[in-house]
Amino acid sequence: MRDYRQNKLAIAPMMDWTDRHCRFLHRQLSTRALLYTEMIVADAAIHGDRARLLGFDQAEHPVALQLGGSDPAKLAEAARIGEGFGYDEINLNCGCPSDRVQSGTFGACLMKTPELVAGCVAAMKQAVRIPVTVKCRIGVDEQDPEPALDTLADAVFAVGADALWVHARKAWLQGLSPRENRDIPPLDYDRVYRLKQRLPAKFIGINGGIQTLEEAEDHLRHVDGVMLGRAAYHTPAILAGADALLGGEPDQVDFAALLETMSAYADAHIARGGRLSHVARHMVGLFHGQPGARRFRQILSTEANRPDAGSEVLRRAFAAIEAGQAREAA
Incomplete structure (x- = not known):
């Protein structure tokens, strides 16, 4: 199994963007970055067209499947299916603020129910042998990010989560659109740094507003991993330097x-x-x-x-x- 500590740089799961074709392109630019699927709802993975939803090119490895849901049994079954397709990791979405996930009581809503998140992670850990991780916000709505993030982190690590990737913004479930939630809530990188300081033995990754590999390198002085989002999508050539950052040879794209x-x-x-x-x-x-x-x-x-x-x-x-x-x- 891949040592999770190798995952110093990842490309964030982005709805309508990080499909299999996007990931194949990104893999041509970086051989080492960890790639993520778009969020796939657990029910869709279980009952939908699996080849269309979950299929990927073997060149994409290492590649993680992000799941959405809040039912431990369904998430466990979807995780088993994902492992069967060959994914290197299963990630639980606890950060998406869209109306769709709010109606299904998952995504960022799960920040309010850390015990349920822990139950979901525990069920997935029992179902698969590959790493199970969580991606979250620092809090939602009126939550105080200090106890909110600590409580969620402690809950998921207590049941064996292999990593926690934190988008360093709150999510506002009422009053902001999903697009506004990517920009308007202020970034608080220091909050993620404090989590890492408190949990030095756990893998903590950071996401949100990171534009360059130079910025990523700065973050890696404080946390274990950096997740690039829109910058990697809109200007994918920045990934050409990713392998050098990750300890490989400097890369010049042919x-x-x-x-x-x-x-x-x-x-x-x-x-x-x-x-x-x-x-x-x-x-x-x-x-x-x-x-x-x-x-x-x-x-x-x-x-x-x-x-x-x-x-x-x-x-x-x-x-x-x-x-x-x-x-x-x-």
């Missing part, structure tokens, strides 16, 4: 090789009945700030959406970058 890999991957997806846009939409920010990036985005945002689009669109988009670089050098 974009010619990346084009070939993603073209072959897209063609295979299309051959199975998929669309190029399913893959290309995650690549739009790949050359953010570089010469030719605007044309690259235009091609992927328009041509890739055609029903008959194939990997030749990716080749045209990458050619726009080459042309932009040539103009810059002239």
Whole structure:
């Protein structure tokens, strides 16, 4: 089993973003970062189209399955299913503030019921051999983050949780939209640092508003792991330096090789009945700030959406970058 302490850098689970195609792209940029699925509701994992919901490419390892739910028995069954698919970790979502999870009394709502969270973790730990972890906020609504986070952490670690990833903001279940909950509640990194100081033997990871690998490195002086979210999605090329941060060799992305890999991957997806846009939409920010990036985005945002689009669109988009670089050098 992978030593969990190796997971110094992770890419956050993000609804509608970190699907299998996104994760495959991210894996081409970093061989070591821990990748997470979108949240999958336990009932969907049990009763839904498992191949569609849970399938992934073996290249994605290490990859974790994030589950949503509050029924220990259902979560245990979903965890067993996930382990059977080959996931390296099962993570319980205790941080999502959307209306959907509030109606189902899970996600960030679970911050209010640490005993229930502990029961869910205990059931999953009994069901699988792979690590079981939790992702949470520092609190919700009017909770005081000092006792709220401590109580949840103590409860889940008491039943064997392997790690706690903390989004360093409160979640406001009333009055803020899910999108506003990602920005408006102030970040409180020091609260997560204090949790780590109190629990030095436990794996504590931090998430929220982290934009660069340099910032990640600063956080790693205080906690065990850093989770990048929107920065990794909107500017995925920052992951090219992740392996060096994680103790590997400095990485220079071979974009010619990346084009070939993603073209072959897209063609295979299309051959199975998929669309190029399913893959290309995650690549739009790949050359953010570089010469030719605007044309690259235009091609992927328009041509890739055609029903008959194939990997030749990716080749045209990458050619726009080459042309932009040539103009810059002239």
